[in-house]
Amino acid sequence: xxxxxxxxxxxxxxxxxxxxxxxxxxxxxxxxxxxxxxxxxxxxxxxxxxxxxxxxxxxxxxxxxxxxxxxxxxxxxxxxxxxxxxxxxxxxxxxxxxxxxxxxxxxxxxxxxxxxxxxxxxxxxxxxxxxxxxxxxxxxxxxxxxxxxxxxxxxxxxxxxxxxxxxxxxxxxxxxxxxxxxxxxxxxxxxxxxxxxxxxxxxxxxxxxxxx
Amino acid sequence: xxxxxxxxxxxxxxxxxxxxxxxxxxxxxxxxxxxxxxxxxxxxxxxxxxxxxxxxxxxxxxxxxxxxxxxxxxxxxxxxxxxxxxxxxxxxxxxxxxxx
Numbered sequence: 001x002x003x004x005x006x007x008x009x010x011x012x013x014x015x016x017x018x019x020x021x022x023x024x025x026x027x028x029x030x031x032x033x034x035x036x037x038x039x040x041x042x043x044x045x046x047x048x049x050x051x052x053x054x055x056x057x058x059x060x061x062x063x064x065x066x067x068x069x070x071x072x073x074x075x076x077x078x079x080x081x082x083x084x085x086x087x088x089x090x091x092x093x094x095x096x097x098x099x100x101x102x103x104x105x106x107x108x109x110x111x112x113x114x115x116x117x118x119x120x121x122x123x124x125x126x127x128x129x130x131x132x133x134x135x136x137x138x139x140x141x142x143x144x145x146x147x148x149x150x151x152x153x154x155x156x157x158x159x160x161x162x163x164x165x166x167x168x169x170x171x172x173x174x175x176x177x178x179x180x181x182x183x184x185x186x187x188x189x190x191x192x193x194x195x196x197x198x199x200x201x202x203x204x205x206x207x208x209x210x211x212x
Numbered sequence: 213x214x215x216x217x218x219x220x221x222x223x224x225x226x227x228x229x230x231x232x233x234x235x236x237x238x239x240x241x242x243x244x245x246x247x248x249x250x251x252x253x254x255x256x257x258x259x260x261x262x263x264x265x266x267x268x269x270x271x272x273x274x275x276x277x278x279x280x281x282x283x284x285x286x287x288x289x290x291x292x293x294x295x296x297x298x299x300x301x302x303x304x305x306x307x308x309x310x311x312x
Contacts, residue, residue: 038308039301077266081306085266088301092294138241166258166294178257181292188251195248206245 001027006079013070025063031080032059032087039088043095054091062087093167100168105155108162137208148194153187156180247291254284261288261295269302 004012004024012024036055037046044051065086073082145154152173159169170180195202268278268285279286289296 035305035309038304041304042301076264077270081266081270081302084305085262085269085298085302088298088305089262092298092301096294141241141244166292177294178259181257185251185255185257188248189253192248192251202245202248206242206249209242209245 001030004079006073006075009079010070010073013067025067028066028083029059029063031083032062035084036087036091039084040091040095043092054094058087058091058094061090065090096165096168097171100164103164105159105169105172108164109155109158134209137205141205144191144194144198148190149187153183156183157187160184250287250290252287255291256284256288258288258292258295261285261292262298265295265299265302269299269306272303273306 004027009024009028012020013028015021015024033055036058037051040051040054044054062083066083069086073079076082145157149157156169156173159172160166166180167177170177173180175183192202195205264282264285268282271281272278278289289299
């Protein structure tokens with residue numbers, strides 16, 4: 001694949017010379033296919049048969065998206081880095097969707113009693129006074145959360161607590177990732193304000209959990 | 213998101229039945245409290261971070277700490293696991309391929 005500057009990529013992808021444009025599109029496609037196995041190595045090992053199909057699908061979608069958004073490239077990075085970013089977003093969005101497709105929020109937020117006693121409660125090295133203190137602090141924090149946060153904030157937190165990605169929680173709550181992040185950010189600010197009003201700096205609460 | 217993981221854990225302690233408790237509530241409480249320590253009024257959202265993340269990744273690979281040159285990006289990555297996953301994936305690509 002020939003090395004190109006950002007300007008060359010942009011010029012060739014916009015070229016009215018069809019062979020030149022096709023060559024650039026083909027190289028773009030190859031660039032994406034080459035990068036995705038590295039990007040997705042934590043999700044799909046290189047030998048996983050699903051990787052090839054996903055990479056082909058994502059590469060095709062990425063090329064279309066890049067062409068559609070060519071004018072929005074502002075040159076803050078190499079053009080190819082920008083392309084990889086777009087491919088990664090498309091690929092991870094699809095992987096997250098697949099992984100969580102059969103899980104509803106209702107399913108996710110049920111199941112009390114399926115899990116064992118937390119390790120720290122069973123740890124004989126944790127003294128009884130410290131265990132009680134921690135339980136009291138956790139109960140107090142839980143109470144504050146219920147008082148300070150909306151049902152929507154609590155639902156989102158519980159889903160995130162169960163490991164569902166932000167994007168998937170947002171989809172199920174008929175919102176988007178930006179709005180959900182803001183919802184959680186507002187929740188954190190509310191909790192901080194409440195802790196401040198109560199006279200308990202976060203640092204001090206954290207310190208109360210340290211040690212056994 | 214760290215703050216999110218606490219809620220389900222606190223349910224058992226606070227006595228609301230029928231809800232899930234998958235991980236250690238102490239660990240989750242610590243996650244929550246650490247995320248509160250990081251919280252600032254003017255945080256960037258995921259979309260704003262997405263617009264800058266490729267520049268941040270390239271800067272990091274040039275040896276310029278993101279915490280120093282793009283502190284709001286660094287902060288967001290500490291509290292948003294989705295964006296962190298994407299950032300780390302981009303770093304892996306840039307480290308492993310010649311993208312010029």
